[in-house]
Amino acid sequence: MAKNFKNDAITSRDENFAQWYTDICRKAELMDYSNVKGFIIYLPYGFAMWEQIKNFMDKRFKETGHSNVYMPMLIPESLLQKEKDHVEGFAPECAVVTRGGTNELEDPLIIRPTSETLFSELYAKQVKSYRDLPKLYNQWCSVVRWEKTTRPFLRGSEFLWQEGHTVHATEEEAREETLRMRDIYVETCRDLLAIPLITGRKTEKEKFAGAEETYTIEALMHDGKVLQSGTSHYFGQGFAKAFDIKFLDKDNKQKYIYQTSWGASTRLLGAIIMVHGDDNGLVLPPRVAPTQVVIVPIQSQKPGVLDKAYEVKAQLEKAGIRVSVDDSDKSPGFKFAEAEMKGIPVRIELGPRDIEAGHCVVAKRNDGTKTTVDLNDDLANTVLKTMDIIHEEMYAKAEEHLRTHITETNDYSQFGEILDTKGGYIKTNWCGDQACELKVKEDYQATSRCYEPDEASDDAVCPCCGKKAKHIIYYARAY
Amino acid sequence: MAKNFKNDAITSRDENFAQWYTDICRKAELMDYSNVKGFIIYLPYGFAMWEQIKNFMDKRFKETGHSNVYMPMLIPESLLQKEKDHVEGFAPECAVVTRGGTNELEDPLIIRPTSETLFSELYAKQVKSYRDLPKLYNQWCSVVRWEKTTRPFLRGSEFLWQEGHTVHATEEEAREETLRMRDIYVETCRDLLAIPLITGRKTEKEKFAGAEETYTIEALMHDGKVLQSGTSHYFGQGFAKAFDIKFLDKDNKQKYIYQTSWGASTRLLGAIIMVHGDDNGLVLPPRVAPTQVVIVPIQSQKPGVLDKAYEVKAQLEKAGIRVSVDDSDKSPGFKFAEAEMKGIPVRIELGPRDIEAGHCVVAKRNDGTKTTVDLNDDLANTVLKTMDIIHEEMYAKAEEHLRTHITETNDYSQFGEILDTKGGYIKTNWCGDQACELKVKEDYQATSRCYEPDEASDDAVCPCCGKKAKHIIYYARAY
Known part of the structure; x- marks a missing residue:
């Protein structure tokens, strides 16, 4: 039964990764499409992951x-x-409100694509003295950027995110903040999502519109393509001067x-799917899983089975575990396959014979292993430990994938083959010229993901132009 | 010192209630204005209350x-x-996006004023069988309604809210749900915000556009005007038929x-201010207060004072209390006045002599009483108990205000004087005709707030027209 459900349900990951991705988004009930292109519906299961x-x-x-x-959703065009640099970056992607109520608006309003301008205007009012600093604000909201090509969670005309905006008295403090928040993104990926990263600076070409420096976290997907998963920008005094924010x-x-x-942003949901998922569906790291444990009663019509299932549920809930009992009238095989599709980290199987023997079966979604565990006071602890193990195993697996998909080479003629066959990152030297970045993009459809300034060795040369290299840089094909 | 700060800071409540309200919004740093009319900025302290x-x-x-x-922010005009009935209610208030990226849109998009149409469209896709029911979804978001006259939190062109949307197999279930959610609003006001309510049904004239029945919660403000603070709608099958939602x-x-x-919505912030606030500023019910306790060290330069303050802070935090130490270089009097303006429920004063005597002073914001309390392991419990007492006292005070501002009368000629002098509700009989509602509005600028169907006594007559009355109704002037 389970097999059939699986095979019918989704495209194989290696056969057609893009279709596999879309299948999971739909079959795991993470999202649905709306009637407006690029605007998706976050369904309960997908939204619970975001929560x-x-x-x-x-x-x-x-x-x-x-x-x-919380800042206004609408920004006057004149303010943007x-x-x-900022307006040049965002103007082509704006959704514009030209009518309000029964009136045509004199100054059209833009639905926020990001809120630097609003925060700058507020800080210009609020900050008078060094005593008012730092100001450390954040908001959770959705933003709108009119995209031509869209994919669920990865690129949408509307997406959910948080945007933090801070102002500081000194350059040093602001630079520390930029890195501190980058580190919190790293921590979130590592400790919550079991996703290892490459981090570094964006090049001039790739950095945020208006930023002096952009730090990025880049995650490697199963197909060898890379997903920019969060960014932290140091603006220097660009907005300060444009908005006159002085103290x-x-x-x-x-x-x-x-x-x-x-x-x-909700791109992180895309990362979870594409880093961990397999041909049976989602595979969720336990800490982000809306349901961490599903209890599947076997022969649930037999007396005592369902009662025991609810008893175990109560026991696990008491330990803070997010657990459900699948007491629907479907077959166990069907339930197993559904739980796999949804990526529920731990499945507990519980039948009359198990109960008689005083144990249950604990199955791990990430590797399919099953263990027989005693039904006693220690069960919740065992499950908690199992979830920690799952997290570590998933992280280790993703890290191994990342490690084996960073190819160090200075041989430009190899770039194409590396990207075509194994994908992942090419770690190489860079002279610092944008011309070489553009050449890589032109020749191999790969972009610079990040670089480390001044880390190239003394005798290193740029593989594109042969000139002396200054930096270590990572190229990859990206979402 | 404190006196001066107070008097300079805000207008007296009885002198000019509207100005007093605006003063609190600004001086307690709840919000700021943006450059777009009707769109406000929720500052940290105001937003923390909303959280x-x-x-x-x-x-x-x-x-x-x-x-x-989470549903899309934009709705095609054609879908709305x-x-x-629904579109007639909302069309005049819509913000319309006519340009996306570099293109003029063929079907203009409305920024959601509410999302019934989107949820209906989704449910039409999702619901096939009785097994799919009920569907019980909610979303937290902001909505846009182009308002001509706006006031912080009370009426804005953008506001934050939650909108729940559910579909059910039977009328009975849906009606139960409507009341269940109304009851959760009542519970929130009572147990979190210490606000007593009048609840009942909205008349045909006042109900939500598209609803068969609207239940409302109405809160009485200090000035005798009433604030609609939440609504729960039963739609019957109106949207079901328009959107073909069948099972x-x-x-x-x-x-x-x-x-x-x-x-x-964030209107509830307005209710908190206008139900509980006084001439010294906000008065916050402890459970909704972002900071529940402020510790003000007296002569904080003396050795040991600040250390003790931090020690007490740690002790209270351990008990789950939201507490801060005001260790700024302002004078104690200034700190007291600031804490009063912000409505912090409990102030702990702690000076060298207190520490020597092994006690501190605990002051309640709601009634200004001070108690000397021992600095020992029991302090956190005392503070927790004090906060419960404050909550009860605030609720009782608001309830007394409500009780004394419901005037039962069937004498139409008295309506004006009641509304002009004491305000609050007029509880009276109603024949059920809209003409009488309109007459009350025309004559006295009061609207029907809610009614109880079929509760009028057998011999009751409508005070407006003299015909036989069917219902008990509440009229009031409202925000």
């Missing part, structure tokens, strides 16, 4: 001194135009503030 | 079987037009579903 991510990150933001606020410092001088912003 | 409300309600929604989803029932017949929706 877990949100709770995890929000706690860390608050622990590091940030407060949540105040920072030159009176301790030395009695008027100074411009230093600014950052940082964002992570 | 408390959200957490409380979200927990109750989940306990009663609801799941969160599918339910006739195959157990009896093998195709049937239309029965539908509900229910919403509560």
Whole structure:
């Protein structure tokens, strides 16, 4: 039964990765399409994963001194135009409100594609003295960017995210903040999502519109393509000067503030799917799983079976585990396959014979292994430990995949074959010229993902142009 | 010192209630204005109150079987037009997107004023069989309604809210759901916000566009005006028929579903301010207060004072209390006044002499009383108990205000004087004709807030027209 359900349900991952991805999004009931292109519906199961991510990150933001606020959804077109680089980056993607109520608007309003301009305007009002600094605000909201090609969670005309915006008295503090928030993204991926990363700086070409520096976290998907999964920007004083955000410092001088912003979005749901999923469906890291344990009663019509299932549920819930009993009238095989499709980390099988013998079967979604475990007071602890093991195993597997898909080479003629056959990252040297980045993109459809400044060895040369190299850089094909 | 801060800070409540309200919104740093009329900025302190409300309600929604989803922000104009009454209600208030990226849109898109149409469209796809029912979805988001006159939290062109949307197999179930969610709003007001309510049905004239029945919760403000604070709607099969939401029932017949929706918004922040606030600022019920306790060290430069303050903070935090130490370089009097403006329920004063004597002073914001409390292991419990007492006292005070501002009368000539002098509700009889409602509005600028069907006594007559009365109705002037 389970087999049939599986095979009918989704395309094989290696046969057609894109179709496999879409199949999981739909069959695991993560999302649905709406009638407006690029605008998706986050269904309960997908949204519950986002709630877990949100709770995890929000706690860390608050622990590091940030407060949540909510800024208007609409930005006057004239305001968006105040920072030159910023508006050039976003203008082509804007959704524009031209009518409000019964009136045509004189100054059209843009649905926020991001809120740097609004935060800058607010900070210009709020910040007068060094005593007002730093200001550390964050907001959870959706943003709209008119995209031509869209895919669930990966690229949409509307997506959910958080955007943090901070202003500081000194460059040093602002730079520390930029890295601190990048590190919280790394931590979220590692400790919640079991996703290892490459991190570094974006090149001039790839950085955020208006930023002086952009730090990125890049995750490697199963198909060898890469997903930018969060960014943290150091703005220097660009917005400060455009919006006149000044303060009176301790030395009695008027100074411009230093600014950052940082964002992570529902793209992370795409990362979870494509890093961990398999041909049977989603495979969820336990800490982000909306349901961590499903109890499947076997021969549930036999007396005592369902009661025992509910008893075990209560026991696990008491230990803080998110658990459900599948007491529907479907067959156990069908239930197994459904739980696999949804990626539920732990399945507990419980039949009359198990109950008689005083045990149950604990099956791990990530590797399919089954263990017989005693039905006693220690069960919840065993399950908690099992979930930690699953997390570690999933992280280790993803890390191994990442490690074996970073190819170090300085031989430009090899780039195409590496990208075509195994994918992943090419780690190489870079002279620092944008021309070489563009050449890689032109020749191999790969983009620079990030670089480490000044890390190239003394005798290193850029594989594209042969000139002296300055940096280590990672190229990859990306979503 | 404190006195000066107070008097300078805000207008007296009885002198100019509207100005007093705006002063609190600004001086307690709850919100700021943006450059787009009717769109406000929720600052950290205001947003933190909303987060408390959200957490409380979200927990109750989940306990009663609801799941969160997220629907697109934009609705095709053509979709909004599918339910006739609904579109007539909302069309004049819509913000319309006519440009996306570089293109003019063929079908303009409306920023959601509410999402009945989107949920109906989704449910029409999802629901096939009685097995798929009920569907119990909720979303937290912001909505846009183009308002001419706006006031912070009370009426804005954008506001934050939750909107629940459910579909059911039977009328009975849907009606139960409508009341269940109304009751959760009542519970939220009573147990979290210390706000007593009048609840009942909205008349035909006042009910939600497209609803068969609307239940409302109405809160009485200090100035005698009333604030509609949440509504729960029973739709019957109106949307079901417009959107063709049908299911195959157990009896093998195709049937239309029965539908509900229910919403509560950041208006509740306005209710908290206007029910509880006084001439010194906000007065927050402890359970919704972002900071429940502020510790003000007296002579904090003296050795040991700040250390003790942090020690007490740690002790209270351990008991789950939200507590801060005001260790700024302001004077104690200034700190007191600030804590009062922000409505922090409990203030702990702690000076060298207190520490020597082994006690501290605990002051209650709601009535200004001070108690000397021992600095020992029991302090956290004392504070927790004090907060419960504050909650009860605040509720009782608001309830007394409500009780004394419901005037029962059947003498139409008295309406004006009652409304002009003491305000509050006029509880009276109603024949059921809209003409009488309109007459009250015309004559006295009061609207029907809610009514109880079929509760008028046998010999009761409508005070407006003298015809036989059917219902008990509440009239009031409202925000």
